Every structure is written in C-alpha cells, then in structure tokens.
Amino acid sequence: MVKSLSEKLAILSDAARYDASCASSGGTKRNSRDGTGLGSNEGSGICHAYTPDGRCISLLKILMTNFCIYDCAYCVNRVSSNTPRARFTPEEVVSLTIEFYRRNYIEGLFLSSGIIQSPDKTMEDMVQIARLLRERENFRGYIHLKTIPDAAPELIAAAGLYADRLSINVELPTEAAVAAYAPEKNPATIRAAMQDVKAGRAASKDRSHSGKRPPKFAPAGQSTQMIVGADGSNDATILGQANSLYGNYGLKRVYYSAFSPIPDSSAKLPLVQPPLVREHRLYQADWLLRFYGFSVDEITGVTQAGNLDLEMDPKLAWAIAHRGLFPLDVQRASRDLLLRVPGFGVRTVNRILSTRRHRDLRYADLQRMGALLKKARPFITLRDWSPGRLTDSADLRARFAPPPEQLSLF
Numbered sequence: 348m349v350k351s352l353s354e355k356l357a358i359l360s361d362a363a364r365y366d367a368s369c370a371s372s373g374g375t376k377r378n379s380r381d382g383t384g385l386g387s388n389e390g391s392g393i394c395h396a397y398t399p400d401g402r403c404i405s406l407l408k409i410l411m412t413n414f415c416i417y418d419c420a421y422c423v424n425r426v427s428s429n430t431p432r433a434r435f436t437p438e439e440v441v442s443l444t445i446e447f448y449r450r451n452y453i454e455g456l457f458l459s460s461g462i463i464q465s466p467d468k469t470m471e472d473m474v475q476i477a478r479l480l481r482e483r484e485n486f487r488g489y490i491h492l493k494t495i496p497d498a499a500p501e502l503i504a505a506a507g508l509y510a511d512r513l514s515i516n517v518e519l520p521t522e523a524a525v526a527a528y529a530p531e532k533n534p535a536t537i538r539a540a541m542q543d544v545k546a547g548r549a550a551s552k553d554r555s556h557s558g559k560r561p562p563k564f565a566p567a568g569q570s571t572q573m574i575v576g577a578d579g580s581n582d583a584t585i586l587g588q589a590n591s592l593y594g595n596y597g598l599k600r601v602y603y604s605a606f607s608p609i610p611d612s613s614a615k616l617p618l619v620q621p622p623l624v625r626e627h628r629l630y631q632a633d634w635l636l637r638f639y640g641f642s643v644d645e646i647t648g649v650t651q652a653g654n655l656d657l658e659m660d661p662k663l664a665w666a667i668a669h670r671g672l673f674p675l676d677v678q679r680a681s682r683d684l685l686l687r688v689p690g691f692g693v694r695t696v697n698r699i700l701s702t703r704r705h706r707d708l709r710y711a712d713l714q715r716m717g718a719l720l721k722k723a724r725p726f727i728t729l730r731d732w733s734p735g736r737l738t739d740s741a742d743l744r745a746r747f748a749p750p751p752e753q754l755s756l757f
Contacts, residue, residue: 350433356443358433362413362424365607366459366493366516366572404489407447408457411435411473415461419518419529420613421577421606424461429611434463437475445484455489455511456480462495470498470506477509491567496540497533503540504564507547512567512599515540520588524578528615541596544569548597568599575629576606576621582629583653586643590636603629628655635662638693639686658748663689666726667744673726674738677713678703690722722747 350358412434413424423430435443440458447453458476462469473492480486492510494503507513515537519525522534544565551564571592573585589601605626608618632655635641639662646661647653649668656664666673666689675684677699685696698716702708710732713720725737725746737743 352439352443355433355435355439356409358431359410359413359435360408362430363408363410363457363459365423365604366408366457404454405452406455406457406489406491407444407453409435409440409443409459411437411440411458411460411469411476412463413461414463416464417462417529417531419532420615421518421528421574421609423609427611428609437472437479440476441479441484444480445486448486448488453488455491457491457493459493460495462497466495466497467499467502470495470502474502474505474509477506481509489567494540494544496537498540500540500543503543504547507544507565508562510565512570513544513565514570514572515544516572517588517592518572518574519578520573520580520585521578524580528577528613538596541569541571541592541598545596568597570598570600570602572602572604574606575603575626577616581647581653582625582632582655583643583647585629586632586636586647589633590643593637601633603633622657624657625655628657628661632661640683641665641687659744660689662687663722663747667747670738670743674728674734675726677708677727677729688723688726690719692717 410424412432413430414432414434415422415424415426418425418427422428440456444453444456458473460469460473473494477490477492480490489512490510491512491514492506494506494513494515496515503513517525517534517537518529518532525532525534547564548566548568551561551566554560573588575585585603592598592601603626605621605623606617607620608616632641632646635646636643641662645665647655649661649664650656655661659667666687672684672687675688677685682696682700685691685699686693691699695713695716695718699708699713702712702716707730710720710729713723713729724732725734725740725743728734740746
C-alpha cells in the first residue's frame with residue numbers, strides 16, 4: 348500500500364524516538380547571513396536538543412526507514428516485529444528538511460535508519476541525503492547521521508565530510524549481551540568503525556606541508572548509545588564501558604536509554620522497564636567521570652551490587668560515604684577536593700578559585716556564585732560558617748533522602 352508523505356513522517360518520526368543520542372553540541376559555526384546558502388546551526392528556536400552553553404535547537408529527528416533485515420531482540424523495528432513500515436527516498440528527506448526549515452520548525456537534521464538490503468546500501472542513501480543538503484541545497488544547519496558500522500569504511504568517511512556529528516551505537520554494555528540480544532551485530536566491527544571516525548577527525552586537524560588544512564571531518568565528534576535495563580548489567584559495568592569508550596575513541600557523549608518494553612518482545616527481555624531515575628543517575632555519574640575527576644570504582648563503590656543509589660545523586664552519596672574528608676575549608680582546599688563537594692559545579696569552583704586570590708570568601712559569596720548550599724552546607728567551612736556536628740550526624744542521609752512516609756487520608 349502506497350503511503351503519503353505525512354503518513355511516512357508519522358511512522359518514521361515515532362520510530363526515531365527510541366534513539367537518545369541526539370544532540371547538537373560542538374558543531375562548526377555556520378550561518379547564511381552573508382546572503383548565500385540556507386540555514387544556520389547557531390540560532391535558537393523551538394527545540395529539543397540542548398548544547399552545553401544552554402542553547403537549544405530543534406532537529407528533525409526521523410528514520411530513513413524502519414524496515415530492517417536484522418532481528419535485534421530489544422528493537423521495535425526488528426525484522427520479526429509486527430509494526431507498520433515506511434521508507435523515505437533520499438529526495439523526500441531532503442525536501443522535508445528544507446521545507447521544515449523554511450517554516451522555522453527546525454534548525455537541523457538527525458537521521459537514523461533501519462538496515463535495508465545491506466549496510467552499504469543504507470549508508471549510501473544516508474550519505475546521499477547529507478550530500479544533497481550540503482552541495483545542492485547549500486544547507487548550513489546541523490546534521491547528525493547515525494552511521495552503520497558494517498558499511499564500507501569509505502562510506503563512513505564520506506558521511507564525516509557532510510555531517511557535523513556521527514554516532515555509532517554500541518547498544519548494550521557487554522559483548523555477551525550483544526551476542527545474546529543482537530547476534531547479527533559484531534562489537535569488534537563497531538569498535539573498528541569508531542576507530543575510523545577517530546582517525547578521520549585526527550587527520551582533518553593536520554595541516555599539509557603548505558599549511559593547508561584538509562576538509563573538516565565530523566567536527567562535532569562522535570557519540571554512542573547504550574540501552575539500560577534490557578540485560579542484567581549493573582551500573583558499574585555500564586559506566587566502565589562508557590569510560591573505556593571515552594578514553595579509547597574520544598567520544599563526545601555516551602547516551603543512556605532506559606529499556607522500554609516493546610510489543611511481541613522476546614522472552615529474554617524484562618516485562619517492565621527500569622526506573623527512569625536510574626537513567627538520570629547514570630547521566631549524573633557520567634558527568635562526574637568526565638568533568639569532576641571521579642573514577643568508576645569511586646562512584647559505584649558506595650552502594651551494593653555495583654548499582655547507583657536511586658535516592659540521591661552519586662556525588663552526594665559518595666560524600667556521605669566519605670565524611671572523614673569533610674568539612675573542607677573553602678578558602679584553602681584544592682580544586683580537586685572542591686569539585687567533590689556536593690552542590691559545587693565546575694563553574695562555581697572556578698569562581699571560588701578566582702575570588703579567593705583577592706579576599707576571604709563568605710557564605711553569601713557562595714550564594715551569589717550559584718552554589719547549591721542546601722547540599723553543600725554539611726561539607727564546608729568558611730570564615731562565617733561552620734557545620735558543627737552536622738557533618739557527622741547520624742541522620743545526615745535522612746536529611747537528603749527522607750524515608751517514605753504514609754500520608755493521612757484525612
């Protein structure tokens with residue numbers, strides 16, 4: 348049955364919602380203010396993707412097709428799934444992107460796809476879409492392509508010349524889980540594709556003997572996604588895999604997606620999804636790994652079974668478990684220790700270090716700097732503030748995570 352463009356859009360935009368690896372940070376700044384070209388990846392609008400500096404931009408997030416020759420147990424678009432199918436042609440995706448931009452609905456494109464015919468054919472069509480947008484339509488907005496790791500390296504290399512960011516999903520945190528739930532995928536192939544993207548980015552930064560730079564290659568880097576709760580991996584395993592990916596392949600982001608039960612799913616999968624707060628805690632822990640100097644063992648070692656505390660953020664849980672290090676004298680403590688104070692972010696710590704070179708800090712100064720003092724109070728001392736016995740009080744945890752209480756019906 349032939350579907351209209353709007354019917355395809357309804358199916359393929361809904362199918363794309365399971366992919367969390369959608370962000371726009373780090374792209375090369377481009378715009379069409381000089382009167383040439385179309386679009387921009389700098390502005391703000393009605394948006395769903397947030398950048399580290401607080402901007403948010405809207406992206407057309409779709410699948411090229413939800414037909415797929417693979418049978419991954421956790422995927423609603425697997426070949427054995429009983430779900431409505433649709434497929435865009437490359438020209439239809441280009442047309443949608445341009446028309447949505449002209450109506451000020453979007454500022455960029457996030458494009459993923461099921462595998463049709465072969466990985467090479469799928470990747471070839473996705474590259475064609477990006478090439479037509481850049482070269483024919485002169486589109487300067489943000490483009491994020493989900494690459495197919497089994498595709499030929501030259502196709503992934505071509506994708507990096509047109510896209511701001513490439514993503515290659517590892518899907519599950521262990522090779523055993525991939526073998527059990529997605530046997531047609533090969534973790535070694537995924538890692539090799541990630542290495543190729545890393546090498547392409549490095550090569551694009553090298554100048555020739557004449558000083559000329561090669562074309563930019565995926566300037567916003569690469570990202571990946573892991574599904575949380577589909578297999579039995581604990582948070583220590585998930586974060587350990589993420590930490591390895593950051594170190595080995597220079598990833599910009601690892602995205603964590605809580606498993607969502609799907610119709611007609613395999614008996615291997617759980618019947619209910621994990622609590623969404625677990626996904627939230629993993630993002631908080633990921634931030635501690637990348638910006639606060641924590642190790643995986645430090646983050647996950649304060650609770651049993653290698654899982655994060657769902658009742659409080661991992662930084663606060665670590666501080667309560669290591670009260671012997673506190674309270675810290677904010678006026679004299681090192682940057683590394685200040686970053687471990689609950690309620691102190693990287694910007695707050697930088698402001699503290701800058702200000703205390705010139706004068707003694709007071710409690711009100713921290714308030715103005717944006718510190719979350721409700722969390723920080725038990726762990727710091729200042730000229731005009733001391734937590735007294737609060738740091739060592741037996742009920743300190745209960746102050747931040749009070750036990751559940753039955754409310755009266757009357």
